[in-house]
Amino acid sequence: MMQHKMILRVVSKLLIPFILLFALYVQWHGDFGPGGGFQAGVIFATAFVLYGLIYGLGSLRKVLPAWVTRLFLSLGVLVYSGVGVVCMLMGANFLDYYILSNTPHGGQHLGIMLVEIGVGMTVFAGIVTIFCAFAGRAAADVNPSDTAQEETHP
Amino acid sequence: MNIEIVTSDLLNIATLLIMAVIAIAIARIRNLFAVVMLSGIYSLMGASLYVILDAVDVAFTEAAVGAGASTVLMIGTLALTSSREKVTPNTLNTIKGLAICGLIGIALIYGSLDMPLFGDPSGPINHHVVPRYMNDSMAEIAIPNVVTSVLAGYRGYDTMGETFVIFTAAVGVITLIGRSRRRRKGGKESGGHGS
Numbered sequence: 544m545m546q547h548k549m550i551l552r553v554v555s556k557l558l559i560p561f562i563l564l565f566a567l568y569v570q571w572h573g574d575f576g577p578g579g580g581f582q583a584g585v586i587f588a589t590a591f592v593l594y595g596l597i598y599g600l601g602s603l604r605k606v607l608p609a610w611v612t613r614l615f616l617s618l619g620v621l622v623y624s625g626v627g628v629v630c631m632l633m634g635a636n637f638l639d640y641y642i643l644s645n646t647p648h649g650g651q652h653l654g655i656m657l658v659e660i661g662v663g664m665t666v667f668a669g670i671v672t673i674f675c676a677f678a679g680r681a682a683a684d685v686n687p688s689d690t691a692q693e694e695t696h697p
Numbered sequence: 698m699n700i701e702i703v704t705s706d707l708l709n710i711a712t713l714l715i716m717a718v719i720a721i722a723i724a725r726i727r728n729l730f731a732v733v734m735l736s737g738i739y740s741l742m743g744a745s746l747y748v749i750l751d752a753v754d755v756a757f758t759e760a761a762v763g764a765g766a767s768t769v770l771m772i773g774t775l776a777l778t779s780s781r782e783k784v785t786p787n788t789l790n791t792i793k794g795l796a797i798c799g800l801i802g803i804a805l806i807y808g809s810l811d812m813p814l815f816g817d818p819s820g821p822i823n824h825h826v827v828p829r830y831m832n833d834s835m836a837e838i839a840i841p842n843v844v845t846s847v848l849a850g851y852r853g854y855d856t857m858g859e860t861f862v863i864f865t866a867a868v869g870v871i872t873l874i875g876r877s878r879r880r881r882k883g884g885k886e887s888g889g890h891g892s
Contacts, residue, residue, distance in 0.1 A: 575841050577753035579849070581758060581859075582757045585762055589766065596769070619860065620864045623856075655838075655846070655850055665864050672867045674769060675875070681776035681777050
Protein backbone atom coordinates (compact mmCIF):
# COMPACT_ATOMS: atom_id res chain seq x y z
CA MET A 544 0.00 0.00 0.00
CA MET A 545 1.26 3.45 -0.95
CA GLN A 546 4.74 2.35 -1.94
CA HIS A 547 5.50 5.53 -3.85
CA LYS A 548 4.19 8.15 -1.45
CA MET A 549 7.61 9.19 -0.22
CA ILE A 550 6.48 12.49 1.33
CA LEU A 551 3.59 10.87 3.18
CA ARG A 552 5.82 8.13 4.55
CA VAL A 553 8.51 10.51 5.78
CA VAL A 554 6.12 13.09 7.21
CA SER A 555 3.95 10.52 8.98
CA LYS A 556 7.00 8.88 10.51
CA LEU A 557 8.05 12.27 11.83
CA LEU A 558 4.55 13.09 13.09
CA ILE A 559 3.62 9.84 14.86
CA PRO A 560 5.89 10.28 17.94
CA PHE A 561 4.53 13.78 18.47
CA ILE A 562 0.93 12.58 18.11
CA LEU A 563 1.59 9.91 20.74
CA LEU A 564 3.26 12.44 23.02
CA PHE A 565 0.36 14.87 22.61
CA ALA A 566 -2.10 12.09 23.45
CA LEU A 567 -0.20 11.37 26.66
CA TYR A 568 -0.16 15.09 27.46
CA VAL A 569 -3.93 15.26 26.97
CA GLN A 570 -4.35 12.16 29.16
CA TRP A 571 -2.36 13.48 32.11
CA HIS A 572 -3.37 17.10 31.72
CA GLY A 573 -7.13 16.51 31.72
CA ASP A 574 -7.37 17.73 35.32
CA PHE A 575 -6.05 21.18 34.45
CA GLY A 576 -7.13 21.88 30.89
CA PRO A 577 -9.37 20.59 28.17
CA GLY A 578 -9.02 16.91 27.48
CA GLY A 579 -9.12 13.66 29.37
CA GLY A 580 -9.21 9.95 28.78
CA PHE A 581 -11.64 9.96 25.87
CA GLN A 582 -9.82 12.56 23.80
CA ALA A 583 -6.43 11.10 24.67
CA GLY A 584 -7.57 7.63 23.62
CA VAL A 585 -8.81 8.91 20.26
CA ILE A 586 -5.59 10.83 19.58
CA PHE A 587 -3.45 7.86 20.61
CA ALA A 588 -5.47 5.65 18.26
CA THR A 589 -5.17 8.21 15.46
CA ALA A 590 -1.39 7.75 15.45
CA PHE A 591 -1.83 4.02 14.83
CA VAL A 592 -4.57 4.58 12.25
CA LEU A 593 -2.22 6.94 10.39
CA TYR A 594 0.49 4.30 10.52
CA GLY A 595 -1.94 1.71 9.20
CA LEU A 596 -3.11 3.98 6.39
CA ILE A 597 0.41 4.73 5.18
CA TYR A 598 2.25 1.47 5.80
CA GLY A 599 -0.60 -1.00 5.42
CA LEU A 600 -2.61 -3.11 7.81
CA GLY A 601 -0.03 -5.87 8.02
CA SER A 602 2.64 -3.53 9.39
CA LEU A 603 0.12 -2.07 11.86
CA ARG A 604 -0.75 -5.53 13.14
CA LYS A 605 2.95 -6.28 13.59
CA VAL A 606 3.29 -3.21 15.80
CA LEU A 607 -0.02 -3.80 17.57
CA PRO A 608 -1.20 -7.42 17.35
CA ALA A 609 -4.90 -8.19 17.69
CA TRP A 610 -4.47 -9.66 21.16
CA VAL A 611 -2.92 -6.40 22.43
CA THR A 612 -5.87 -4.24 21.31
CA ARG A 613 -8.32 -6.79 22.70
CA LEU A 614 -6.45 -6.85 26.00
CA PHE A 615 -6.55 -3.04 26.22
CA LEU A 616 -10.20 -3.00 25.21
CA SER A 617 -11.25 -5.12 28.15
CA LEU A 618 -8.55 -3.89 30.53
CA GLY A 619 -9.85 -0.31 30.31
CA VAL A 620 -13.36 -1.31 31.33
CA LEU A 621 -11.89 -3.52 34.03
CA VAL A 622 -9.75 -0.69 35.45
CA TYR A 623 -12.75 1.65 35.53
CA SER A 624 -15.10 -0.73 37.28
CA GLY A 625 -12.22 -2.09 39.37
CA VAL A 626 -11.68 1.36 40.89
CA GLY A 627 -15.37 1.36 41.82
CA VAL A 628 -15.14 -2.09 43.39
CA VAL A 629 -11.99 -1.14 45.34
CA CYS A 630 -13.88 1.88 46.70
CA MET A 631 -16.64 -0.47 47.83
CA LEU A 632 -14.18 -2.92 49.40
CA MET A 633 -12.59 -0.06 51.34
CA GLY A 634 -15.98 0.83 52.76
CA ALA A 635 -17.29 3.67 50.62
CA ASN A 636 -19.91 3.74 47.88
CA PHE A 637 -19.22 2.48 44.37
CA LEU A 638 -16.89 5.00 42.60
CA ASP A 639 -16.67 7.17 45.72
CA TYR A 640 -12.99 7.99 45.34
CA TYR A 641 -12.34 9.94 48.53
CA ILE A 642 -11.51 6.77 50.46
CA LEU A 643 -8.65 5.76 48.13
CA SER A 644 -6.08 7.97 49.81
CA ASN A 645 -5.31 9.54 53.18
CA THR A 646 -6.83 12.89 52.25
CA PRO A 647 -10.21 13.13 50.50
CA HIS A 648 -8.74 15.38 47.78
CA GLY A 649 -5.86 12.98 47.19
CA GLY A 650 -8.34 10.14 46.87
CA GLN A 651 -10.45 12.07 44.37
CA HIS A 652 -7.38 12.90 42.29
CA LEU A 653 -6.13 9.31 42.33
CA GLY A 654 -9.56 7.88 41.52
CA ILE A 655 -10.20 10.28 38.65
CA MET A 656 -6.73 9.66 37.23
CA LEU A 657 -7.20 5.86 37.28
CA VAL A 658 -10.67 6.11 35.82
CA GLU A 659 -9.42 8.35 33.00
CA ILE A 660 -6.67 5.83 32.24
CA GLY A 661 -9.36 3.17 31.93
CA VAL A 662 -11.41 5.33 29.57
CA GLY A 663 -8.32 6.12 27.50
CA MET A 664 -7.34 2.45 27.13
CA THR A 665 -10.79 1.31 26.04
CA VAL A 666 -11.29 4.19 23.59
CA PHE A 667 -7.84 3.72 22.07
CA ALA A 668 -8.30 -0.02 21.62
CA GLY A 669 -11.87 0.42 20.42
CA ILE A 670 -10.96 2.82 17.61
CA VAL A 671 -7.98 0.73 16.47
CA THR A 672 -10.11 -2.43 16.56
CA ILE A 673 -12.92 -0.90 14.50
CA PHE A 674 -10.45 0.56 12.01
CA CYS A 675 -8.66 -2.77 11.59
CA ALA A 676 -11.93 -4.66 11.20
CA PHE A 677 -13.11 -2.32 8.42
CA ALA A 678 -9.73 -2.12 6.70
CA GLY A 679 -9.23 -5.89 6.95
CA ARG A 680 -12.65 -6.48 5.45
CA ALA A 681 -11.91 -4.05 2.63
CA ALA A 682 -8.65 -5.87 1.89
CA ALA A 683 -10.55 -9.18 1.82
CA ASP A 684 -13.11 -7.80 -0.63
CA VAL A 685 -10.42 -7.14 -3.20
CA ASN A 686 -10.34 -10.92 -3.48
CA PRO A 687 -14.05 -11.86 -3.85
CA SER A 688 -13.49 -15.62 -3.58
CA ASP A 689 -12.59 -15.05 0.08
CA THR A 690 -16.00 -13.78 1.08
CA ALA A 691 -17.99 -16.72 -0.23
CA GLN A 692 -18.22 -18.73 2.98
CA GLU A 693 -18.50 -15.98 5.53
CA GLU A 694 -22.17 -16.46 6.38
CA THR A 695 -21.88 -20.18 6.87
CA HIS A 696 -20.38 -20.17 10.35
CA PRO A 697 -22.79 -19.78 13.29
CA MET B 698 -17.82 45.29 25.21
CA ASN B 699 -20.34 45.99 22.46
CA ILE B 700 -17.77 45.32 19.75
CA GLU B 701 -16.97 42.00 21.42
CA ILE B 702 -20.62 40.92 21.28
CA VAL B 703 -20.88 41.94 17.63
CA THR B 704 -17.70 40.06 16.73
CA SER B 705 -18.84 36.88 18.46
CA ASP B 706 -22.25 37.20 16.78
CA LEU B 707 -20.60 37.61 13.39
CA LEU B 708 -18.40 34.58 14.07
CA ASN B 709 -21.43 32.53 15.09
CA ILE B 710 -23.41 33.55 12.03
CA ALA B 711 -20.49 32.96 9.68
CA THR B 712 -19.77 29.50 11.14
CA LEU B 713 -23.43 28.48 11.03
CA LEU B 714 -23.76 29.75 7.45
CA ILE B 715 -20.75 27.73 6.34
CA MET B 716 -22.21 24.67 8.09
CA ALA B 717 -25.54 25.20 6.30
CA VAL B 718 -23.77 25.48 2.94
CA ILE B 719 -21.79 22.29 3.65
CA ALA B 720 -24.99 20.48 4.66
CA ILE B 721 -26.70 21.45 1.39
CA ALA B 722 -23.61 20.38 -0.55
CA ILE B 723 -23.61 17.01 1.28
CA ALA B 724 -27.25 16.49 0.32
CA ARG B 725 -26.64 17.34 -3.33
CA ILE B 726 -23.27 15.79 -4.16
CA ARG B 727 -23.41 12.20 -5.43
CA ASN B 728 -19.72 11.39 -5.09
CA LEU B 729 -19.61 9.77 -1.64
CA PHE B 730 -15.89 10.34 -1.24
CA ALA B 731 -16.49 14.09 -1.47
CA VAL B 732 -19.43 13.69 0.93
CA VAL B 733 -17.20 12.03 3.53
CA MET B 734 -14.62 14.81 3.21
CA LEU B 735 -17.34 17.45 3.49
CA SER B 736 -18.79 15.82 6.61
CA GLY B 737 -15.30 15.94 8.12
CA ILE B 738 -15.17 19.67 7.36
CA TYR B 739 -18.68 20.00 8.84
CA SER B 740 -17.43 18.41 12.07
CA LEU B 741 -14.46 20.77 12.10
CA MET B 742 -16.80 23.75 11.74
CA GLY B 743 -18.89 22.31 14.59
CA ALA B 744 -15.73 22.10 16.68
CA SER B 745 -14.97 25.77 15.97
CA LEU B 746 -18.52 26.63 16.99
CA TYR B 747 -17.98 24.83 20.31
CA VAL B 748 -14.76 26.80 20.81
CA ILE B 749 -16.70 30.04 20.25
CA LEU B 750 -19.20 28.82 22.85
CA ASP B 751 -16.28 28.18 25.28
CA ALA B 752 -16.94 24.42 25.32
CA VAL B 753 -13.34 23.46 24.58
CA ASP B 754 -13.67 19.91 25.89
CA VAL B 755 -16.57 19.17 23.55
CA ALA B 756 -14.75 20.91 20.69
CA PHE B 757 -11.74 18.71 21.33
CA THR B 758 -13.84 15.55 21.16
CA GLU B 759 -15.70 16.74 18.07
CA ALA B 760 -12.45 17.51 16.24
CA ALA B 761 -10.84 14.20 17.22
CA VAL B 762 -13.82 11.88 16.70
CA GLY B 763 -16.04 13.73 14.22
CA ALA B 764 -13.38 15.09 11.91
CA GLY B 765 -10.66 12.51 12.51
CA ALA B 766 -11.71 9.00 13.45
CA SER B 767 -15.17 8.86 11.88
CA THR B 768 -13.87 10.24 8.56
CA VAL B 769 -11.35 7.41 8.41
CA LEU B 770 -14.05 4.87 9.27
CA MET B 771 -16.36 6.27 6.60
CA ILE B 772 -13.59 6.02 4.00
CA GLY B 773 -13.04 2.45 5.18
CA THR B 774 -16.73 1.81 4.60
CA LEU B 775 -16.51 3.34 1.12
CA ALA B 776 -13.75 0.85 0.33
CA LEU B 777 -16.31 -1.89 1.09
CA THR B 778 -19.16 -0.35 -0.91
CA SER B 779 -19.24 1.92 -3.92
CA SER B 780 -18.06 5.50 -3.78
CA ARG B 781 -20.96 6.75 -5.84
CA GLU B 782 -24.51 7.26 -4.62
CA LYS B 783 -27.13 5.36 -6.60
CA VAL B 784 -29.88 7.73 -7.69
CA THR B 785 -33.34 6.51 -8.59
CA PRO B 786 -35.30 9.55 -9.79
CA ASN B 787 -38.78 9.47 -8.26
CA THR B 788 -40.59 12.80 -8.03
CA LEU B 789 -43.34 11.53 -5.72
CA ASN B 790 -40.82 10.25 -3.16
CA THR B 791 -38.89 13.52 -3.36
CA ILE B 792 -42.04 15.51 -2.61
CA LYS B 793 -42.96 13.16 0.25
CA GLY B 794 -39.48 13.44 1.76
CA LEU B 795 -39.48 17.20 1.45
CA ALA B 796 -42.90 17.40 3.14
CA ILE B 797 -41.80 15.18 6.04
CA CYS B 798 -38.55 17.16 6.51
CA GLY B 799 -40.47 20.44 6.38
CA LEU B 800 -43.05 19.26 8.92
CA ILE B 801 -40.41 17.96 11.33
CA GLY B 802 -38.46 21.20 10.92
CA ILE B 803 -41.52 23.28 11.74
CA ALA B 804 -42.28 21.07 14.76
CA LEU B 805 -38.70 21.42 16.04
CA ILE B 806 -38.74 25.20 15.62
CA TYR B 807 -42.14 25.33 17.37
CA GLY B 808 -40.70 23.26 20.21
CA SER B 809 -37.66 25.51 20.52
CA LEU B 810 -39.90 28.55 21.08
CA ASP B 811 -40.53 27.34 24.65
CA MET B 812 -36.83 27.06 25.42
CA PRO B 813 -35.09 29.77 27.43
CA LEU B 814 -32.95 32.16 25.39
CA PHE B 815 -29.34 31.18 24.79
CA GLY B 816 -27.24 32.07 27.83
CA ASP B 817 -30.29 33.15 29.84
CA PRO B 818 -29.12 33.27 33.48
CA SER B 819 -32.63 32.46 34.71
CA GLY B 820 -32.94 29.37 32.49
CA PRO B 821 -33.47 26.07 34.30
CA ILE B 822 -30.12 24.71 33.10
CA ASN B 823 -28.31 27.37 35.13
CA HIS B 824 -30.23 26.67 38.33
CA HIS B 825 -30.33 23.00 39.18
CA VAL B 826 -26.89 21.42 39.72
CA VAL B 827 -24.67 23.77 37.74
CA PRO B 828 -24.22 26.39 40.51
CA ARG B 829 -23.28 23.65 42.94
CA TYR B 830 -20.65 22.18 40.61
CA MET B 831 -19.25 25.62 39.83
CA ASN B 832 -19.13 26.78 43.45
CA ASP B 833 -18.31 23.63 45.43
CA SER B 834 -16.27 21.38 43.16
CA MET B 835 -13.02 23.16 44.07
CA ALA B 836 -13.67 22.47 47.76
CA GLU B 837 -14.92 18.92 47.21
CA ILE B 838 -12.65 17.56 44.48
CA ALA B 839 -10.05 20.34 43.97
CA ILE B 840 -9.53 19.79 40.25
CA PRO B 841 -9.24 23.06 38.30
CA ASN B 842 -11.06 21.71 35.23
CA VAL B 843 -14.65 21.40 36.45
CA VAL B 844 -15.57 19.43 33.32
CA THR B 845 -13.24 16.63 34.43
CA SER B 846 -14.55 16.57 37.97
CA VAL B 847 -18.14 16.44 36.73
CA LEU B 848 -17.33 13.78 34.15
CA ALA B 849 -15.24 11.43 36.25
CA GLY B 850 -16.33 12.46 39.75
CA TYR B 851 -19.93 13.57 40.11
CA ARG B 852 -21.03 11.70 36.99
CA GLY B 853 -18.54 8.84 37.28
CA TYR B 854 -21.28 6.27 36.95
CA ASP B 855 -22.45 7.72 33.61
CA THR B 856 -18.91 7.83 32.25
CA MET B 857 -18.48 4.18 33.21
CA GLY B 858 -21.59 3.42 31.15
CA GLU B 859 -20.10 5.32 28.21
CA THR B 860 -16.90 3.33 28.46
CA PHE B 861 -18.95 0.14 28.39
CA VAL B 862 -20.77 1.45 25.30
CA ILE B 863 -17.45 1.86 23.46
CA PHE B 864 -16.36 -1.58 24.64
CA THR B 865 -19.63 -3.08 23.40
CA ALA B 866 -19.36 -1.25 20.06
CA ALA B 867 -15.87 -2.61 19.43
CA VAL B 868 -16.91 -6.11 20.49
CA GLY B 869 -19.90 -5.88 18.15
CA VAL B 870 -17.67 -4.88 15.23
CA ILE B 871 -15.28 -7.74 15.97
CA THR B 872 -18.16 -10.23 16.04
CA LEU B 873 -19.83 -8.88 12.91
CA ILE B 874 -16.96 -8.24 10.51
CA GLY B 875 -13.69 -8.95 12.30
CA ARG B 876 -14.10 -12.61 13.17
CA SER B 877 -15.36 -14.09 9.93
CA ARG B 878 -12.12 -13.28 8.18
CA ARG B 879 -10.04 -14.80 10.93
CA ARG B 880 -12.04 -18.03 10.75
CA ARG B 881 -11.80 -18.17 7.00
CA LYS B 882 -8.10 -17.67 6.85
CA GLY B 883 -7.54 -20.12 9.69
CA GLY B 884 -4.08 -21.60 9.47
CA LYS B 885 -3.25 -20.12 6.09
CA GLU B 886 -2.08 -16.77 7.36
CA SER B 887 -0.08 -16.14 10.51
CA GLY B 888 -2.10 -13.95 12.85
CA GLY B 889 -4.36 -12.59 10.13
CA HIS B 890 -5.29 -8.99 9.45
CA GLY B 891 -8.79 -9.18 10.82
CA SER B 892 -8.97 -8.01 14.36
